[in-house]
Amino acid sequence: MENVDAMWEVGLFLNDLSMHDSSRDMVLAGEQQSAELKMALEQESEKGKRLEESLRRLDEEVRRTDELLYRMIPKAVAKRLRSGAQAVDTCETFPNITLLLSDVVGFTNICSGLPPLGVVDLLNRLYSCFDGLTEKHKVYKVETIGDAYMIASGCPVRTKFHAPFIAEMALDMVSSVQEVKDNSKDPPESLRIRVGLHTGSAVAGVVGVKMPRYCLFGNTVSTAEVMEATSSPQRIQVSQSTYDKLSEYGVYDLTEKGMVQCKDGATIQTYWLNGRPEVADCPKTAKLFAQLNKERELLADSNSTSNQSQTGEGWESVNASRGSSARTLASKRNSLNASARNSMGRMSIVLDGKFLNKRKSLAKLAEKTRGAV
Template sequence: MYGLILDGVIKTLISHFGEDKWEEIQRHCNTHYAGFNAQKKYSETIVNRITKAAVEVTGMPTKDIMNLYGEYFVKYVATRGYAPILRVLGRNMRDFLNGLDNLHEYLRFSYPSMKPPSFFCEKETRNGLILHYRSRRKGYLHYVMGQIHQVGMDYYNTEVHIEIINEEETMGLTHVIMALHFDNVAFQQGDSGLDDLANSLSLCSEVFFDVFPFHIVYNQSMIINSIGSGLAAVMPECMNQPLDEVFMLMRPLVDLNVENVLMYSNNVFLLTSINPIAAKTTEDNRLTMANTEEEFSTRHIRLKGQMLYMKEWGAIIFLGTPIMENLERMFEAGLYINDLSMHDCSRDLVLAGTQQSAELKMALDQEQQKSKKLEESMKKLDFEMKRTDSLLYQMIPKTVADRLRKGEAAVNTCEVFDQVTILFSDVVGFTQICSQITPMAVVSMLNAMYTKFDMLSEKHRVYKVETIGDAYMVVSGAPTITRFHALYIADMAFDMLDSMADLIDPATGKSMRIRVAGIHSGTVVAGVVGVKMPRYCLFGDTVNIASKMENNGEAMKIHISALTKEQLEAFPYMIEKRDSVIEIKVSHNVFNS
């Protein structure tokens, strides 16, 4: 599958659900898609993985997601320069639907390995028609339905209502019959007025055959009665042979028989010789139906053209042209320029294509290299953005950071949290320790301690507010509200004390000692303040009380306030009352702890 389709899928999800949902979808996929090169082929399973994750994240049914893909893809390819092709495919919606197979043939020049579906229209009325859809890919029906609906709206100002009549799977081929209801303004248009002229002219079949050197005439028993001079030069043995034993039908995706040929007369037919040209046939070089179009040898000839039923002959004629990418390919097939028609562009295309192929190949290689470098740069940029996000979320809560990114003023992030618990801790004898060791040793000591504390904060789901010197401050209940704020902080405090057994005081060589000297519960205002180096800060008496309690704590003990004690009474903690009551003056009030 080409990257053009995959990139359209990503653009659909981002456009419809937003960047955050797309990131969540990628996490559900357990992978990350930085982008896709439109000309590069990727695994067929990528769309299925993305769609499955999108269904889980958004809750939308799979068929609705696929429909979104199809609708957005029409808009997406228009931005990539394909709008003119879509616009000139037909004068109206009916003509567009009849030319769908032709559209995919045009796209083969840019995407030679594509595996397009096949379409066929029948039972046309003033109110619509019946559309047959065949594809070797499963699960893309609603994708196609979305595309048809959007093309009708964008290019023909026509609302198309699609009804699924029948759907079946045979031999790995999906065949769906759909009734398309729309205002079919082209139905029953008058004839061209040339019938009288056509009846008055006569044309010798010999002249007619000379004009088309790669024609094939076969009867209703599929026996070849006539071939053009160009085809006779390389495949003379095919005369009087059954057509389906000489050629394999690659497009449209139907069996090669008279009934299907007559039904698909408006479609482009692509025939590929079963046996290689001008070479001895063996079992190894014969094509089988399991092969794809790109798997044939360069010595197998491909003919693209139109099938017409000739009433006067009681036979069907195929007016085709060989598909030759370059002169080397033509020579390998045993053909020459003079074998090609003079009245069409076959000769010009081969000659001009050969002259320009070197330049085009060089330009394409350069573009692919640029695209590859861009893809690598996008991956690096995405990796760096994730690192930046990770660093930002360590400084500011994710919910707050996302609001700031959207342009919200910092002061608007401030909120009142009615129930939080705050913890302050410090190192016992920190000033004395600093006087006995080097500054680098102090930094190393604090780094080891804070690393353990940071891990504990993740474990107990508390938010680290800041560190100042040897003081460490955390909060529970903000920015994430929880009724277990006091419980989380208490558990954090006990683990902080336990972690001291692994930390050595470099001044004495003994275990470090801390005071969890200030735990208090109450109301705070929290938010980001300032413009330069913004930080998430807490304000209010609750913060001041917890901070001042820190000065009255004891080594390796946890000092809590009366309000925190009330929050913990429902939990199995042993709480001892201090011998003396400590009074803390805050906002002209005296607080006892």
């Protein structure tokens, strides 16, 4: 008899067992062992559920951490840093990129008419609008300093369409900024921005330890700053190099502005970017847009696979760099389940061997009892 239930099925009670041997003790011991095994199994199952929940929360926190990291550092660069590369090793030279710098016209006067929280709210609405456009056009937001907004195309992911990408971004910025209102005026007025574009080479890499940032360096950055500073409200000023790139596509309306002196003393010819024909009205524009959309899809695929299997390492190897905590929890969960299975197996073997002889004697006793009845 394994337990009291088995005795009940054959019509036996504990009082029917002999008091002069260990039959009663063995049956009660088996019942107790069964209850302990059931309790242990329930405890192991509960621990497994808690570990699963901990792993789920950990994955969610890792995802949030990744999102914050990728706002400061490009995915491809962050992956190299995770693999053990030094910050200086991430520096690269990009021979062809196009930069955009924008600035809010009269921002100092606007701030004087708003409380500090009002200024924060204004910039948040402005940058939220621009951030959505960067995602749409697949350009990289380098940094924001006060009301200045800096965008790059051609780095950290190289593309031959860097100039039209930035041109489309600039046109959308000038158009969409009119939806952002300055509430310090009565009635509220739309913000106005100055925009400058320049094409050239630059060095890009991660700098800093406590607050690492992906920064651009070189004369291209300085020239782009001059293009923005000497631009006009709601106008887009482009340098000669950007003009040459955009002219290759034959769709952009570019008019000559004049000569502008750069920070190094040199003077360059500049132009106004006024717009372009609509896709439905111009076959060249439609062709260019088809090329840009295809390139954006390639850039999106490049970003999404940079942390997965693009280098053949697989998702598991990338996740391994997220930290030892996830691996530790998974290891504990597996060892816990294995330990539970092994312990139950060992206890079952002990009980089977311990009660084997008693089962036979109890079965004979049950048969005699039924015969007597």
